[in-house]
Amino acid sequence: MSHNAIIASSSSGASASNTNDILSVNPYESHPSLKPVEAEVLWEYAKLAHHVKSLAQKTRELHEEPDQTMLPRLRVLEKKMGLVLTLFKASVWGVINEQPVPEGNYNDSNNTTIQQ
Numbered sequence: 001m002s003h004n005a006i007i008a009s010s011s012s013g014a015s016a017s018n019t020n021d022i023l024s025v026n027p028y029e030s031h032p033s034l035k036p037v038e039a040e041v042l043w044e045y046a047k048l049a050h051h052v053k054s055l056a057q058k059t060r061e062l063h064e065e066p067d068q069t070m071l072p073r074l075r076v077l078e079k080k081m082g083l084v085l086t087l088f089k090a091s092v093w094g095v096i097n098e099q100p101v102p103e104g105n106y107n108d109s110n111n112t113t114i115q116q
Helices: 003-011 016-023 036-064 070-098
Strands: none
Touching: none
């Protein structure tokens, strides 16, 4: 029996209580076709799959019903970040303008223009 068949046979009759049991009890532990290391790997995979399903469900819920309190707070943050960016640009411009223009660094030896 392949590992995929083992996973499918053990998860086909899973109920809500069995999905929570997967986090505490290894259902592959006493399977005769598996080595202990394989049983542990399959258990970790089952726990990971449970967490991914839970995350997908919560993400779907957030997508369908956005948090009404978060949207106004994000708008305020967006305005503040715009202000911070504007102030940062002005500060950088001020620093650049305060630097003295270097004189005497111009090298005339490479000048190939015709001078009269």
